[in-house]
Structures are given as C-alpha cells and as structure tokens.
Amino acid sequence: RQGWNLRIKEENRKFLKEMFMEATKHGKKVGIYTSSAEWSQIVGNDWTEGAKFPLWWARWDAKPTLKNFQPFAGWRRCIMKQYDHNKNLCGVNFDQNYTE
Secondary structure: OOOOOOOHHHHHHHHHHHHHHHHHHHOOOOEEEEEEHHHHHHHOOOOHHHHHOOOOOOOOOOOOOOOOOOEEEEEEEOOOEEEEEEEEOOOOEEEEEEOO
C-alpha cells in the first residue's frame, strides 16, 4: 500500500488504467501481483479492469497450491501464488512462490 492514495480509489484506478494502456501500446506484457485485501484497499474489489491480465496472487498461507484460490475483482484464477515470505537460507532472504 506504500505510495497509494488509500482515500481516493478512483485516482488509483485511473493511474493503473493508464499504466495498462501504455504498457500494452508498447507491446509489453502486463501481470499483476496482489492479494484480495491489498486490491480492495487500493482500488476496491468491485473494480475488475485488472482481471484482463494474469494474476500472481499473494497469499501467505504456507501452502504451495493454487487450488485454494478464491476469486476476487474479476479474477477467476491465478497463474502463480506467493505462499510464503521473509524466508532465510544461508543468510539470503527470499519469498516462496508456486505455479503449475
């Protein structure tokens, strides 16, 4: 949520829509990394413009599976899930992700 205006969702929606249009115009692939809770606070789960693009779902439940995805904001499925974060191995911090 850092950097987002959480009081004016319409402003955030406008910014994202412009970003989607510019990226697409320049032939760039767009994907979205978010959770239902974050999306709801930033643009509202009633805004479905992002569902045109693949979702990398943030759900820190320590379960490497996509089967527990719960649809939100127009997304019916996700292509990847970040299921754990802030892991450390041999002094290196990392997040854990899963895809099928």
